[in-house]
Amino acid sequence: MTAAAVAARVADPELPMLTLADLGILRAVDEAGDRVVVTITPTYSGCPAMRTIEDDLTGALREAGYARVEVRTVLSPAWTTDWITPAGRDKLAAAGISPPGPAPRRASGPVPLTLGPSRRSIACPQCGHAETEEIAAFSATACRALRRCPACREPFEHVKEI
Amino acid sequence: MSFDAAYEALTDHDDDARWAYGTGFADPLAGVDTAVPAGVDRGDLAAYCLMLGDDALIMSHRLQQWVTRAPELEDELAIANIALDLLGQARLLLTRAAEVEDAGLDEDALAYLRDAADFRNVRLVEREDADFAHLVARLLVFATWRLALLDALTASADPVLAAIGAKGVKEVTYHRDYAAQWVVRLGDGTELSHERMRAAADAVLPLTDELFRTHRTESRLARAGVAVDPATLRAEFDGVWAQVMQAANLHPAARTQGDDGPGGRDGVHTAALADILAELQGLARSVPGGAW
Secondary structure, rough: OOOHHHHHEEEOOOOOOOOOOHHEEEEEEEEEEEEEEEOOOOOOOOOOOOOHHHHHHHHHHHHHOOOOOEEEOOOOOOOOHOOOOHHHHHHHHOOOOEEOOOOOOOOOOOOOOEEEEEEEOOOOOOOOOOOOOOEEEEOOOEEEEEEEEOOOOEEEEEEEOO | OOHHHHHHHHOOOOOOOOOOOOOOOOOOOOOOOOOOOOOOHHHHHHHHHHHHHHHHHHHHHHHOOOOOOOOOOOHHHHHHHHHHHHHHHHHHHHHHHHHHHHOOOOHHHHHHOOOOHHOOOOHHOOOOOOOHHHHHHHHHHHHHHHHHHHHOOOOOHHHHHHHHHHHHHHHHHHHHHHHHHHHHHHOOOOOHHHHHHHHHHHHHHHHOOHHOOOOOOHHHHHHHOOOOOHHHHHHHHHHHHHHHHOOOOOOOOOOOOOOOOOHHHHOOOOOOHHHHHHHHHHHHHHHOOOOO
């Protein structure tokens, strides 16, 4: 198996139903002989899983026969939820986590302030009901918001757009 | 790895290098291109990274002190996540400061071993919050100012600062919304919540002047296209503040001119910073190099 294929299959420690490739944080895998340079990018500045991800990548590649592994971090361009692959979105939904919509884009001017709940419709990943409400903008991790479905009354997590 | 094994993997005691203090995860900028732009004074750049890094570090610590004390579980999580984002920004900035200064220090030495007079944060982040209204009032001021600052920093001639700015904008947008929504809810709420929110807004205003005062380091680096002159952020800040105050039905007293002597950027701090550092640094100083 190529180093790129091995790295792409490593699971994310906080969203283990996704691979690093599904999540879009695997930016490059460069192979030269038995040496591999893997480039990753953090989802959030404070992501506490970076070290674990580095260890998991190094371990998987060593097991596949790559003796010299270097993991590099890039900050730019900054990660966006738009990089979560279509397969990744399907896996999130299958696990009961609502996948993100398109990330907000700003042509120019200051970042707009949001004073009310977002009006965009987010469907319930459990029962499919089209309208749900936000309970909190932050959840078990920075990348997820907590929502509630008025139809099936179940709470669920939504990967918020950044 | 199955989901059930995730926690087990995180608590693998054969590899405590993955925990944050005294660990192998010592360089959050590993692999990032860290050259310094031509013509930029290394001392100035290091000082500027300390300013923005210390703002985030001390604000994060004040927010962390609310964890287990928040009014609801959802706010507990929000405050912890906001504190974590800011801690991440602080780590990147302190690492950059250490690297640029090249004096053999690292982010841990800068966070744990400096005395109060060597910190460069603005004094806004030092005060202890008297109640939850004070927390959200200060967070609104801090996030509104920092969001404008990070957004302008994306155009910095220093590629590391530009990258930190671009990541931070996405995070602090959510911090500002969180604080603004609470200010509106409390200000436009009951008579009691309105009164306490009004008192909190009045109390934080005198601390805002310092945020827009240009330090000579910022001035030199702004001319080199590296730093943001904070005076240029005032209009955006005032606009957002007025919008939130109006929605919250709050009419805080007009801003008064603060004293314009030396401030946090010069290492002149309030007594509250010493309390924070006693807690933040106590373990690292009493057990130098300790790891577990």
